[in-house]
Amino acid sequence: MTDSGPVALMSVTLTTPEGVLRGKVSVDTGPMRLAELVPTAYELTNVLVAQAAGREEKAGRRISCRAGCGACCCHMVAASPPEAFYLMDLIDSFEPPHRAEVMSRIERIVNELERQQMIDELMDPVHKDEVVLPIARKYFLLGLPCPFLVDESCSIHLHRPVVCREYNVTTPADLCVDPVANDITKVPMPLPLTVPLARLTAELTGTPPCLIPIPLVPRWIEQHQDVRQRQWPGLELFQNFLNILGPQAASRS
Numbered sequence: 001m002t003d004s005g006p007v008a009l010m011s012v013t014l015t016t017p018e019g020v021l022r023g024k025v026s027v028d029t030g031p032m033r034l035a036e037l038v039p040t041a042y043e044l045t046n047v048l049v050a051q052a053a054g055r056e057e058k059a060g061r062r063i064s065c066r067a068g069c070g071a072c073c074c075h076m077v078a079a080s081p082p083e084a085f086y087l088m089d090l091i092d093s094f095e096p097p098h099r100a101e102v103m104s105r106i107e108r109i110v111n112e113l114e115r116q117q118m119i120d121e122l123m124d125p126v127h128k129d130e131v132v133l134p135i136a137r138k139y140f141l142l143g144l145p146c147p148f149l150v151d152e153s154c155s156i157h158l159h160r161p162v163v164c165r166e167y168n169v170t171t172p173a174d175l176c177v178d179p180v181a182n183d184i185t186k187v188p189m190p191l192p193l194t195v196p197l198a199r200l201t202a203e204l205t206g207t208p209p210c211l212i213p214i215p216l217v218p219r220w221i222e223q224h225q226d227v228r229q230r231q232w233p234g235l236e237l238f239q240n241f242l243n244i245l246g247p248q249a250a251s252r253s
């Protein structure tokens with residue numbers, strides 16, 4: 001999808017509220033765009049999700065999420081700016097007919113959000129729960145499936161954002177069709193990574209941290225092409241990200 005430069009295998013020690021976790025991730029060492037940090041963030045997320053799943057299993061609970069279940073994919077799913085750049089790169093890498101199909105699904109959703117006069121509030125970078133939760137509820141009630149949901153399956157499973165990887169439940173998957181009416185037990189994540197990715201971008205660009213609902217990614221990118229193309233030294237970018245996560249350690253394997 002993107003030209004990857006030289007890669008280093010890094011041993012990472014993550015200190016989470018549930019204990020210390022060790023894993024290995026690969027990091028691009030050359031000049032790197034924010035989008036190119038995303039595969040590393042996905043690797044870290046997978047390690048953290050595996051830890052959370054192991055804890056649930058030990059407690060006798062089973063994660064009910066499974067491939068082919070798109071019950072949670074009508075929620076307002078928001079990505080951090082690096083993931084927005086990554087998703088746009090992904091869309092741009094599709095063959096023209098496939099790209100056009102995805103862009104047309106996105107356009108249909110954006111048209112509906114425009115009709116509902118929701119664009120401004122969805123693009124607002126102020127993310128306080130009391131503000132975001134009613135917007136998320138209103139969005140959910142519109143019944144707009146994610147533009148990447150095809151036949152009730154995620155068509156970009158390997159590339160799905162951190163927030164989708166972190167959303168796992170131990171209650172029956174069907175209950176996720178209405179997260180407000182139903183009592184859903186989500187698996188707590190020891191170290192969620194979406195907001196830290198947004199904070200990294202904010203620190204690097206001197207702008208407020210923001211999250212972008214998936215269908216608004218192309219529109220948001222139009223206004224942030226300069227940040228999309230900007231590069232930083234890869235290892236420095238990764239270390240900055242770890243610093244935001246807290247007292248974490250990383251060394252070359």
Ligand code: SF4
Pocket residue numbers: 070072073074077146147148149150153154155156157160161164
């Ligand atoms: S990216 Fe995939 S998993 Fe995430 S909301 Fe969209 S379809 Fe669902």
